[in-house]
Amino acid sequence: MKKRRLISVLLCISLFFAGGCGQKTAEKQPAIQETAEQTAKETHKAERGNKQETVQENTPADEQEEAAVETGAATVLPMLVDYDYEAEYDQDSYETLISIDIPKILVIEEGHDALCASLEEWNQKTYKSQMGAYKSVISDNRELWDEGVGMTGLSIEGNITFTRADSLVLSYYMDTNEWLGGAHPYSFKETCNYDVKTGKDLKLSDVVSDYDTFYKEVCAKLEERKDEYGFYEDYPDTVKNVFYGDKEEYGEPLWTLSGDGITVYFNTYVLAPYASGEQAVSLSFTEYPELIRKQYQKNSDQWAIPIAEDEICLVDLDGDGAEEEISYSADRDEYDYADSIVIHCDDNSYDTEMFMDSDYYGGCGYSAYGYLIRTQNGKTWLYLETMGEGDGKYLQIFELMKNDLRLVTADYLGIDPNQPFEPESFVLSKRFDILGTYEAYKKFHVEEDGIPKTEDLLWTIVSTYTDWKVELTSSIDMELSVREANTKRGSGQKETLPAGTHFVLLKTDGEAYAEAMLDDGQICEFELEHPSEEEWEGRINGVSISDCFEYVPYAG
Known part of the structure; x- marks a missing residue:
């Protein structure tokens, strides 16, 4: 049996909004609607490089591309992941014997033919490889299943994480998670990096300016943790082979590029036993500016870091050099529903119920997810997305101050946590009922007043680029x-x-x-x-x- 499921790496705003909960009346339209028409947590502390010069919004496309190379002010590349789901079931009990999720990566914007061709090649290769593994497991277990003694609930799942997706670079990794019996599940990582203009693979040597020194810095960081993680005695030889060995045997180093720097990965078992897990080493632009080619660096003093419910992030809100502890929580009932959110700043706590009389108050609902954002004027904002009835998403924007909290505005918009978010350029999506029900997106940037602004005149319908048109x-x-x-x-x-x-x-x-x-x-x-x-x-x-x-x- 086969079915299809779609996961948007924009924001999957449900097509089924229930009326009433948290919705605004026609007389109280959120301000963002008007404005619309007009491993980073660690590295954010070392605030990024020098201030970039402003790129004019009316710059022609070719000049914008030149400016992007010089300043790192690349615009967001909207992406989407479509998944093929397939499963084998027991004919009598309908119990799942084995299932598989195979990702298919799509660019949901015109004008990227070369990149789309490269991604299609990757999609086909990935489908062939994972389906081959899936069919092999079925063949190996068919006799045991027929006898009613085989293990069930087996799975193969590929998950995509984009670390950077803009007009210069597309960088992502796929975690393949397998549960095929045995003592424990197994997971391994594959990475991909593309030049967005040409669609060509980027090698690590294309991005770093001094490969040998980069290798030495990675080795130095690994050496610091060898005892803690119990690395094998010969791990230095393995690392050297990964960087310099026969590519037929060792392949290319696993690495991704983000808005903050480069991360190199070593899969489970490569450097240490299973219990030590995967190893990752990050070298930031701020720490190693001379090791990474300038055109791939993002030089901005703005940043955004994701923050989940009950997670603590350290941010200097007032520039005094001392970091405040920022978090948010919700008092949820047995159905995971909460009427409001409590935002914490060190010893101060603010229940968002205090904004109930505001035109923009959206409560909380069944879940919340957010981003802490710093703009060039030194102010800090919390973009908080909540989910209400019918999976309806609502974006509330707060200004965070050391001893105060202000609700700025809100709208029925949302951000996908799986796609990189940069204050200079990101996507927000929204649900519409115009000649049908669908999700559509625009590109935005954060203004110094904390409000997202776009120059896009029209919303692009996400499903146009899928089989679900x-x-x-x-x-x-x-x-x-x-x-x-x-x-x-x-x-x-x-x-x-x-x-x-x-x-x-x-x-x-x-x-x-x-x-x-x-x-x-x-x-x-x-x-x-x-x-x-x-x-x-x-x-x-x-x-x-x-x-x-x-x-x-x-x-x-």
Whole structure:
């Protein structure tokens, strides 16, 4: 049996929002909506390099690319991970005998053909490899399962973590977690690094300016922990072989690039016994600026670090050199629901219930996840995403001060913790019900007032780049504006498209406009009329949306 599941590395805002809980009235629209139209925890302490010069928002694309190389001000590269899930079941009990999750990595933005080709090659290679392992386990265990004595609940799962995804570099690792019987599960890591423009693999020697010195620094850091983790006596020979040995036998070093530096990985068993686990060594831009080529460094005094519920982060809020302990917690009931969040700063605690009368107050709900953000003016912000009924996500923004807390604004937006978040450029996504129900994203940056701002005019629909496209088929003839791809909105001509025309939704303004692709690659523009007080959906050319199409995929 086979099914598909989709995990967005933007933010997977559920398609099923339940009414009522934490929602704002039409009279109280959060301010972000208006503005929209206009291993890092350790290394953040060494605040990044010199201040970067501002890149003008109206700089042409080629000049922006040059500026990005010079200043590290690369823009976010929106990514998504689609998973193939397959399982083998017992025919009588329907118990899962073995299951597998195979990741497929997608760029959800136009203009990256070379990178997409490289990722497709990686996707196919990964699928072939993991499916081969899956089928081999089935073959080895089939006889035992048929006799009712084989181990069940076996699994192979690939998980993707992006460490950097911007207009210069895509860097990520895949953890393959296997439970195939035996004394314990097994996990191993693979890493990938690409030049986003060319789609070519980046080798460690491409990124570091002095390979030999880099190797020596990694060795020095490993030497400091050899006794604590019980490294094998001959581990130095292993490390040398990883860096300099036969590539057919040892492969390339496992490494990733982030916004803070380079991390080198050694899988379980490579340097020490299983109990010692995987080893990772990080060299930051601030500690080793001469070892890493300048074009790959991010030079900014802004930073963002993830912070989970009940986790403590140390941040100097007032610049006095002393770090405050920052955390947040919630008093959850038996269903994991909480009415509010308590934000802690050293000995001070602030229950967000104090903002209940604010237009933006969103309570807490069933979960919370956040980012601590430092902007160039030295202020610190907490971006806190909460999940309410129906998995609806709500983003609340607080200003943190040593002896005070301020709720800045909030909106139905969210951040995916699996994708790197940089204050200079990141993605937020939102759920819409315009010609269907879907999630769409824009690129943002954090302003000095803590509020995310975007220059994107339209929201890009995430599922456009997957097998789960939002598709419509007209049931009547429709007069619509049609233009060539890669041309400006409003530059087309009115055409009468016959009943039976197929559309794939691409973008929306989030209010009364959407773009769709026709089967011939042209772009069709939908101008929607707002519904009257008696109607729940709008109209196109005076005709109710539901009467224009054979089916409109609204959720719930």
